[in-house]
Amino acid sequence: MNCFDHEKLDVYQAAITLVILIDEIVERLPKGRAYLADQLLRAGTSVPLNIAEGAGEYSANEKVRFYRMARRSATECAGILDVCQRTQLVDETLYLKGRELLIRIVSMLTKMTNGAKK
Numbered sequence: 001m002n003c004f005d006h007e008k009l010d011v012y013q014a015a016i017t018l019v020i021l022i023d024e025i026v027e028r029l030p031k032g033r034a035y036l037a038d039q040l041l042r043a044g045t046s047v048p049l050n051i052a053e054g055a056g057e058y059s060a061n062e063k064v065r066f067y068r069m070a071r072r073s074a075t076e077c078a079g080i081l082d083v084c085q086r087t088q089l090v091d092e093t094l095y096l097k098g099r100e101l102l103i104r105i106v107s108m109l110t111k112m113t114n115g116a117k118k
Contacts (some may be wrong), residue, residue, distance in 0.1 A: 006086040009055060010108065012051045018074075019100060022040055022077070036080060036084060044077050047105065051109075078098075078099065
């Protein structure tokens, strides 16, 4: 089966897993916290979308630009999860899964941006 370049990347697959996890977290947030849900959904969705855009670029500089945007969105997700955890709005197990996944994603994106610069 044919596939897009971004679908071959482990970081993209991890980012899709992140979106699924975020959806589960958002479903459990209290209704009065729509602002956190919206921010988390937007930042989370931005991660795989920017990875896909970067993988579709030919220019190394453009690839790096999109991978850096994906990394920033991932760290934004980490911050939002911290807020949710500190305010006791997220289950600890989901928080730890999200944190572990985000650390992995950020690490891969950091390597990809540093490797593309050389």
